[in-house]
Amino acid sequence: MSNLSVDHLLGIKYLTTSDIELIFKTADNFKKIINQPIKKVPSLRDITIANLFFENSTRTKLSFELAEKRLSADVINFSSASSSVTKGETLLDTVNNILAMKVDIVVMRHPNPGASVFLSRNIDAKIVNAGDGTHEHPTQALLDSYSIREKYGEVKGKKIVIIGDILHSRVALSNIYCLQKLGAEVRVCGPSSLMPKHLEALNVLHFSDIKEALNWCDVANVLRIQLERQEVNYFPSLREYAMVYGINKKMLDNLEKEITIMHPGPINRGVELSSDVADSKHSIILDQVENGVAIRMAVIYLLAGKIKNN
Amino acid sequence: MLKERELLNKQEIEITIERLCRQLIENHNDFENTVIIGVQPRGTLLSNRVISKLKTLVSETNIQSGNVDISFYRDDLMRRDEPIIPQEMDMDLSVEGKNVVLIDDVLFTGRSIRSAIDALMTFGRPNSVELLTLIDRRYSRHLPIQPNYVGRTIDALESEKVVVEWEEFNGSDRILMRKSE
Numbered sequence: 367m368s369n370l371s372v373d374h375l376l377g378i379k380y381l382t383t384s385d386i387e388l389i390f391k392t393a394d395n396f397k398k399i400i401n402q403p404i405k406k407v408p409s410l411r412d413i414t415i416a417n418l419f420f421e422n423s424t425r426t427k428l429s430f431e432l433a434e435k436r437l438s439a440d441v442i443n444f445s446s447a448s449s450s451v452t453k454g455e456t457l458l459d460t461v462n463n464i465l466a467m468k469v470d471i472v473v474m475r476h477p478n479p480g481a482s483v484f485l486s487r488n489i490d491a492k493i494v495n496a497g498d499g500t501h502e503h504p505t506q507a508l509l510d511s512y513s514i515r516e517k518y519g520e521v522k523g524k525k526i527v528i529i530g531d532i533l534h535s536r537v538a539l540s541n542i543y544c545l546q547k548l549g550a551e552v553r554v555c556g557p558s559s560l561m562p563k564h565l566e567a568l569n570v571l572h573f574s575d576i577k578e579a580l581n582w583c584d585v586a587n588v589l590r591i592q593l594e595r596q597e598v599n600y601f602p603s604l605r606e607y608a609m610v611y612g613i614n615k616k617m618l619d620n621l622e623k624e625i626t627i628m629h630p631g632p633i634n635r636g637v638e639l640s641s642d643v644a645d646s647k648h649s650i651i652l653d654q655v656e657n658g659v660a661i662r663m664a665v666i667y668l669l670a671g672k673i674k675n676n
Numbered sequence: 677m678l679k680e681r682e683l684l685n686k687q688e689i690e691i692t693i694e695r696l697c698r699q700l701i702e703n704h705n706d707f708e709n710t711v712i713i714g715v716q717p718r719g720t721l722l723s724n725r726v727i728s729k730l731k732t733l734v735s736e737t738n739i740q741s742g743n744v745d746i747s748f749y750r751d752d753l754m755r756r757d758e759p760i761i762p763q764e765m766d767m768d769l770s771v772e773g774k775n776v777v778l779i780d781d782v783l784f785t786g787r788s789i790r791s792a793i794d795a796l797m798t799f800g801r802p803n804s805v806e807l808l809t810l811i812d813r814r815y816s817r818h819l820p821i822q823p824n825y826v827g828r829t830i831d832a833l834e835s836e837k838v839v840v841e842w843e844e845f846n847g848s849d850r851i852l853m854r855k856s857e
Contacts, residue, residue, distance in 0.1 A: 368759075369758065369759040370759075388759075388761075391761075391762075392761075392762060395745065395747070395748075395762040395763075395764075395765065398765050399748065399765070402765075402767075402798060402799070403770075403798070403799065403800075404798035404799075406798075407748035407749060407798075408748070408749060408794065409747075409748045409749070409750075409753055410753075412754075413754075437748075667748070667753075668759065670753060670754065671753050671754070671759045671760065673754050674754060674755075
């Protein structure tokens with residue numbers, strides 16, 4: 367099997383199907399490793415990784431940090447709230463200063479779409495996009511598809527509906543690219559006001575009725591309503607959203623087949639998912655979190671393999 | 677142009693494996709506290725042969741075995757052009773307090789064995805670790821590692837390649853020395 371076709375993980379859009387399969391195959395091995403008595407491997411002993419988080423994150427940051435540490439890399443963390451960014455430093459200056467300390471890989475989350483692409487063109491380090499604004503969140507999409515592959519054996523031919531705030535969601539866009547590249551059929555569901563204009567160009571159909579969507583799908587990937595990104599009101603109230611688009615146990619029990627519920631977290635219990643659904647046997651939400659570490663180990667390991675230290 | 681020379685044929689390989697097995701029996705008796713570990717990917721093929729031969733020679737024995745994948749324990753991740761594609765780590769056992777026999781087909785620089793020992797140690801602290809190899813390319817070690825059980829010792833130039841072919845993959849068992857001119 368050949369190497370990754372890319373030097374950075376900027377988005378799923380830039381990956382080939384065989385890149386994704388290589389990442390999955392590598393993640394299979396790491397999943398075994400993180401279930402061993404000793405969960406650490408010495409692969410990246412001489413690598414330094416900077417985690418730059420210009421936007422809040424708990425899960426993704428912890429997951430990346432754990433992945434890096436289990437690969438034995440040296441890790442430095444940075445979050446914009448406690449840094450000189452608040453003193454007016456530009457992104458490039460911040461990063462160049464960090465790179466002057468000999469960093470090999472940069473994992474970055476940033477509120478501006480395209481921030482990681484910009485960085486990859488201007489600095490000499492491998493970049494992993496950990497979410498750039500409303501654009502892409504590639505490792506989340508990889509771990510979502512990986513979890514579907516784990517549950518069903520393969521992603522190809524599966525019907526996946528992404529429910530919620532598609533307009534502001536980088537998870538949705540990356541998921542659509544990833545699932546389509548792996549041969550799944552993807553549709554979205556949610557209020558029309560939260561649907562992006564480019565849905566047709568992505569070849570994705572839209573359900574307005576949640577029951578119809580759940581009846582169609584094998585897997586429902588439910589997203590959080592991102593109130594922090596909504597500059598105007600896209601729907602009357604959270605309560606109304608929960609009534610129209612919230613998923614509860616009764617709805618799942620009324621379906622003719624058993625479907626799988628996924629959620630990238632954090633869950634707003636009682637809004638997009640009721641507690642009895644989030645904690646039910648339908649849900650693979652905690653498997654997603656475990657797989658997240660394995661996927662991130664695979665991505666970092668494969669990118670590190672492209673650093674040349676001759 | 678490729679120049680090939682046969683080092684061992686099918687029958688010689690069979691005789692060699694049988695001799696190695698008898699040496700193992702001499703040191704490990706009924707294999708009660710012994711674990712046989714193949715080094716992925718090529719060592720596992722030899723390890724399977726050794727185990728099935730041992731089963732014919734030692735009666736009523738359940739030999740514990742596993743395979744280690746050394747990909748994540750190597751020291752050349754950033755020093756090579758091709759990616760290291762990990763193989764299956766098949767270790768559903770602990771090596772704590774066991775006498776481990778590591779098996780690989782060709783011993784060359786010793787770096788793979790160093791990685792394999794590191795990988796092995798993540799599954800417990802073995803009582804002892806021995807090394808069995810079909811071909812020992814002597815005078816080419818980068819590390820102070822020596823085998824305990826050797827099929828055939830050979831002298832080969834750095835540019836020469838020892839190729840071990842197995843019936844399962846290549847149609848017949850044989851070991852070749854290949855030299856490109």
